[in-house]
Amino acid sequence: MWWASLYNESIKILAKPRSYLGFLAITLLVGVILLALALDGESYLDFVTGSLEQNLMIEGSMLNGHLVGFIVLQMLVVHLPLLVALVTGDLISGEAAMGTLRNLVTRPLSRRSLLLSKYGAAAVYTMVLLIWLGLMAVGVAQWIFGPGDLAVLSGEGLQILPSVEVMPRFLQAFALAFLALYTVAAISVTFSCLADNSIGPIVGTMALIMVFTLIGTLDVPLFEHVRPFLFTTHMAAWRSLFLDPTPWSDILFSIGVLTVHCVALMGFGLHYFDRKDILT
Amino acid sequence: MAHPIIEAQGLVKAYGSFKAVDDLSFALKEGSVMGFLGPNGAGKSTTLRMLVDLIRPVSGNLRLFGLDYHRHRGRILSRIGCLIEKPDFYKYLGALQNLELLGRASGIRQPRTKAMEMLEFVGLRGREKDAVSSFSHGMRQRLGLAQCLMHDPDLIILDEPGTGLDPQGIVDMREMILKLNRDQGKTILLSSHHLPEVEAVATHLVVMNRGRCLVQGSASDLLSQQNRQIRLEVDQVKEALECVSSLLSRDQYRLGEGGVLHLSLSRDKLPALIKTLVERGIAVYAVESRQQLEDFYMLILHQNNQE
Numbered sequence: 001m002w003w004a005s006l007y008n009e010s011i012k013i014l015a016k017p018r019s020y021l022g023f024l025a026i027t028l029l030v031g032v033i034l035l036a037l038a039l040d041g042e043s044y045l046d047f048v049t050g051s052l053e054q055n056l057m058i059e060g061s062m063l064n065g066h067l068v069g070f071i072v073l074q075m076l077v078v079h080l081p082l083l084v085a086l087v088t089g090d091l092i093s094g095e096a097a098m099g100t101l102r103n104l105v106t107r108p109l110s111r112r113s114l115l116l117s118k119y120g121a122a123a124v125y126t127m128v129l130l131i132w133l134g135l136m137a138v139g140v141a142q143w144i145f146g147p148g149d150l151a152v153l154s155g156e157g158l159q160i161l162p163s164v165e166v167m168p169r170f171l172q173a174f175a176l177a178f179l180a181l182y183t184v185a186a187i188s189v190t191f192s193c194l195a196d197n198s199i200g201p202i203v204g205t206m207a208l209i210m211v212f213t214l215i216g217t218l219d220v221p222l223f224e225h226v227r228p229f230l231f232t233t234h235m236a237a238w239r240s241l242f243l244d245p246t247p248w249s250d251i252l253f254s255i256g257v258l259t260v261h262c263v264a265l266m267g268f269g270l271h272y273f274d275r276k277d278i279l280t
Numbered sequence: 281m282a283h284p285i286i287e288a289q290g291l292v293k294a295y296g297s298f299k300a301v302d303d304l305s306f307a308l309k310e311g312s313v314m315g316f317l318g319p320n321g322a323g324k325s326t327t328l329r330m331l332v333d334l335i336r337p338v339s340g341n342l343r344l345f346g347l348d349y350h351r352h353r354g355r356i357l358s359r360i361g362c363l364i365e366k367p368d369f370y371k372y373l374g375a376l377q378n379l380e381l382l383g384r385a386s387g388i389r390q391p392r393t394k395a396m397e398m399l400e401f402v403g404l405r406g407r408e409k410d411a412v413s414s415f416s417h418g419m420r421q422r423l424g425l426a427q428c429l430m431h432d433p434d435l436i437i438l439d440e441p442g443t444g445l446d447p448q449g450i451v452d453m454r455e456m457i458l459k460l461n462r463d464q465g466k467t468i469l470l471s472s473h474h475l476p477e478v479e480a481v482a483t484h485l486v487v488m489n490r491g492r493c494l495v496q497g498s499a500s501d502l503l504s505q506q507n508r509q510i511r512l513e514v515d516q517v518k519e520a521l522e523c524v525s526s527l528l529s530r531d532q533y534r535l536g537e538g539g540v541l542h543l544s545l546s547r548d549k550l551p552a553l554i555k556t557l558v559e560r561g562i563a564v565y566a567v568e569s570r571q572q573l574e575d576f577y578m579l580i581l582h583q584n585n586q587e
Contacts, residue, residue, distance in 0.1 A: 004384040011381065015372050099368030103427060106332040107385040108358040277335040 002113045002120075009121035013087060022083035022129050026076065030136040033072050037063070038144060064148030066166045069138035070242065076133060077177055077236065081184040081209055083129060088122040089188035089201035092273070096196040096280045105278050115193065115273045119266055122185040130178050138170055152242045159244055173238040176251065179258045180235045184209065186262045190269035196280050228253075231261045283310050283346070285435050285467045286331065291340035293326050293491075300326040301337070302491035308469060308484070310434075313461050315482030315499065316471040317577055323491040324471045325365065328439050331469070332362045344435070358387065361433035363441055367424025369412040375399060375423055376408035379430060386431035398426035402456070417444040425456065436460060437469045442477050450477060457481050479573040487577060489584050499573075506576050507532075510543040510550065511568035517541070520562050527553060 013019050037044065041063045092115070095101040104114055150161040161169065187208060191201035212232035215223050227233055237254035240247050286308040293301040301323040308314050318324045329335045330342065333353060342349055344356045369378045376395050383391030399405050402422040412420065421441060428436060438457070442450045458481055460466040472478050478485075479499075486496040495502060514520040517539040524533050524541060533543045545553070550569065557564055 001385075001387055004387070008381045008384055011377070012370060012373075015370070015377075017372070098370070099366065100370060102334060102364050102368065103382055104385060105334055106357060106360070106362050106364070107382065108354040108387055108431075109385055110354060275336070278329070279335065 001109050002117055005109055005114060005117035006120045006124075009091070009117050010124060013121055013125055016087070016090075018090070019087050019125070021086060022080075023132055025079075025083060026129070026133050026136055029076055029079070030072055030133070030140070033075060034068065034141060034144060037068050037071070041068070041145075062148075062151045063145060064150075065138070065142030065145040066148055066150040066163065066170075068141035068145050069170065070150060070152065072137035072141065073133070073173070073177075074239070076137070077238070080129065080133070080181055081235075082206060084122075084126050084181050084185050085188040085202045085205040087125055088185040089192050089205055090198045091118045091122060091189055092192040093195040093201050094192075094198045096278070097198055099280060101278055101280060111274050112270050115189075115270055116266075118192075119186065119189055119269075122189050123182055126181050126185045127178060130174055130181065134170070134174055150242065154243055159242075161242065161244060169241050173241045176238040176241065176255070179255060179262075180231070180237065183231045183258050183261045183265075186265040186269075190265045190272075193269045193273045193276065229257055231258055234258055284308065285310050285345060286469070287341075287343040287346075288327075288331075289341040291327070291330060291337045291342060293323075293330060293335060293337050299491050301330070304340070304488070304491065304493050306486050306493055306496050308435075308467065310467050311461070311465055312483045313457070313468045313470060313481050314484040314486060315478035315573075316469055316486050316488070317475070317478065318488035319581065320473075321490075322488040324488055325439060326491075327488070328362070328364055328437055328469070328471060331437060332360055332364065333357065334364065358431060359434045360437060361428035361431065361435070362437040362439075363421075363424040363428045364437070364439045366440075366443070367420045367427075369420065369423060369427075371411065371413035374409045374411055375404060375415070378412060378423070379427055382427045383430045388431055391430075394430055395426075398429055401429065402426045403452075418446060418449045421445055421449070421453070425453070429460075433466070435467045435469070437471075439471045440473065441470070442472060442474050450474070453477075454480055475572075475574045475577060482573075485573075487580050489581060494580050494584050503573065503576055504547075506579060507544045507546050508550070509570050509572065509575055510541075510545060511536075511566070511570075512541040512543060512564065513539075513566040514541065514557065515563040515565065516561075519560065520557060523557055523560055523562065524553070527556065 045062055092101065095104065105111060147163050149163050150166045152159045152161065184205060188201050188205040191204045195201050209232060212230045216227050216230055216233050234254035234257050237251060240251055284307045286306070288307070289305050291301050291304040292299060304323070304327060316324055316328070326335065330337050331344070333349060345359055347356050349356060370381070373381070376392070376399065379395035379398060380391040383394055388394050396405070396408065399408050402425050404419060404422055404426065407419070412423065415423065421444065425441065428438070441453050445453060454477055457468060457470065461468055461481070470478060470481065482499050484497065485499050485502055487494045512520070517535070520541060521535060524543065528543065528545060532545055533541060536542045547569070554564060554567065
C-alpha cells in the first residue's frame with residue numbers, strides 16, 4: 001500500500017504546474033551563468049585569482065567544464081531550498097486547503113504510511129531536481145567547455161584536483177547536497193502537517209533557514225555552542241569534498257547532524273499527523 | 281437478525297470548553313438507511329467525521345462492524361465509503377485519474393477497471409478524461425459518490441449528498457441511494473437538511489441538537505407516535521371551529537387561508553371528530569391527513585429548545 005501511495009504522490013507532483021517551476025528556474029539560471037562564463041569567463045577568473053598572481057604564475061586556462069560546474073553549484077545550491085520548499089511545503093497543507101486530504105485519510109492506508117509516502121515523494125522530487133541541476137551544471141558545462149583539472153580556492157590556498165578525480169567527487173558532493181536539501185524538504189513537509197494553507201509551510205521553512213543562517217553567521221558567544229548543531233551550518237558541507245585531503249571527520253559530523261534533523265522532523269511529523277483532527 | 285454496524289456509546293468531542301458532541305450514543309443496524317438530522321451546529325458533521333476517523337473523540341466508545349478503531353482502523357475503513365461535506369478532488373487531474381488514485385489508496389488491484397465501472401454507475405462515462413475543474417457541482421457530487429463506492433464498502437456515509445443538485449439530480453441521487461440499499465444491501469447513513477429526501481429513503485432516524493441525540497429509532501415507529509396534521513374543508517367554518525375548539529386544545533387547531541381548518545391530533549381521534557361535525561349538520565368536503573418528517577422534526581426541535 002505504501003508503494004501505491006508513493007506512486008499516487010508522484011503522479012500528483014507530476015501533474016502540478018508548480019512542480020516544473022524549479023526545473024525552469026534552474027534551466028534559466030544555469031543558462032545565464034553558462035552564457036556569462038562562455039562570453040567573459042576569463043575576466044571573471046582574473047578577478048577571482050587576481051590576489052594569487054603576485055605569488056603564482058598560471059599558464060594556460062583554468063576555465064573548463066569542471067570549474068564551471070563547480071561555480072554554478074556554488075551559486076545555485078543556496079537557491080534550491082526555496083524551490084524544494086515550494087513543492088514539498090504543499091504536500092499536506094495543499095491537500096487540506098483543497099479538501100482532498102479527507103479522501104485520503106478515510107482510506108484504509110494508515111496515516112503514518114500516508115505521511116511516509118509524502119516524505120518519500122519529497123525525497124524523489126528533491127533527488128530529481130538535484131539530478132537536473134547536475135546535468136545542467138556539470139553535464140552541459142563539460143559539453144561547452146570540455147573537461148580539465150579543477151582549481152579550487154580554499155582557506156589554505158589554491159588546490160588543483162586532477163581531472164580524473166573530479167567526477168567521483170561531484171557524485172559524492174551531490175549525495176551530500178541531497179541530504180542537506182532533503183533536510184529542508186523534511187522541514188517543509190513537517191510544517192505542512194501543521195498548516196491548512198499552502199503558503200504557511202513554504203514561508204515558515206524559508207524563515208527558519210534565514211533565522212538559523214543568521215544565528216550561524218552572528219559572531220555572538222552565546223551562539224557558538226549552538227552553531228555546529230544547526231542544519232544551516234552544514235548546508236554547504238558538500239564543498240569540503242573538493243578539498244585535498246578530504247576532511248572526512250567534518251563531513252561525517254555534517255552527515256550526522258543533517259540525518260538527526262531529518263529523523264527528528266519526520267518523527268515529530270508522524271506523531272503529530274497521526275493524532276491530528278482533520279477539520280478541512 | 282441484523283447486526284449493528286455502528287455502535288456509539290457516550291461519544292464526546294470538545295474544542296476547548298465547547299462540546300461539539302456531548303455524550304452521544306446511537307446504533308445503526310445492517311441493511312438500514314439512517315437519516316441523520318439536526319440543525320446547523322448540532323454536531324452531525326463532527327459525528328460523521330468521528331465515524332471515519334477524521335477526528336477522534338475525547339471520550340466514549342466507538343465500534344464499527346464489531347471492531348475497535350484503535351486496533352482495526354484499516355479493516356474498518358476498508359468497509360466504509362464516505363462523502364463528507366462537499367466532494368473535493370484534484371482539479372488538475374481527470375475524473376478517471378482521480379478515481380484511480382483513490383482506488384490505489386484503497387488497495388484496489390485494478391483501479392482503472394473499477395473506476396470505469398463506477399463512472400458508468402454514476403452516469404459520468406464519456407467524461408472520464410475531462411479535468412474535474414470543468415465539472416458542474418452536480419457532476420462532482422456524482423463523482424463523489426463514485427469515489428465512495430470504489431472499494432465496494434458495506435457502510436456508506438453521505439453528508440448532504442443533495443446539496444447544490446437540481447431537482448432531477450436530487451431524484452437521481454435518491455434513486456441511487458435506494459438502489460444501493462435495496463439491490464446491493466448497503467447500509468447507509470445519510471445526513472441531510474433536505475427532509476423530503478431523507479423521508480423518502482430512511483428506515484431509521486437520529487435527530488441531534490446541541491451535540492446530543494434527541495430521538496432515535498425506526499422511522500415508522502417515531503413518526504406514528506406523533507399527532508397527524510389534518511387539513512379539513514367544511515361548509516360552515518364558524519360552527520366547525522366552535523365544535524373543534526370544544527374537543528381540542530388551542531394549540532391543536534388553527535384557521536388557515538380559504539376557511540381551511542388545520543388540526544393536529546392522533547389518528548384514532550379523527551373518526552370521532554368527523555362524526556361530531558356531521559351530527560351537528562356540518563358538511564365535510566375534504567379530509568387530508570399527513571404525517572411528514574418535517575412536522576416531526578420541527579416538533580422535536582421545538583420541544584428541545586424550550587427545555
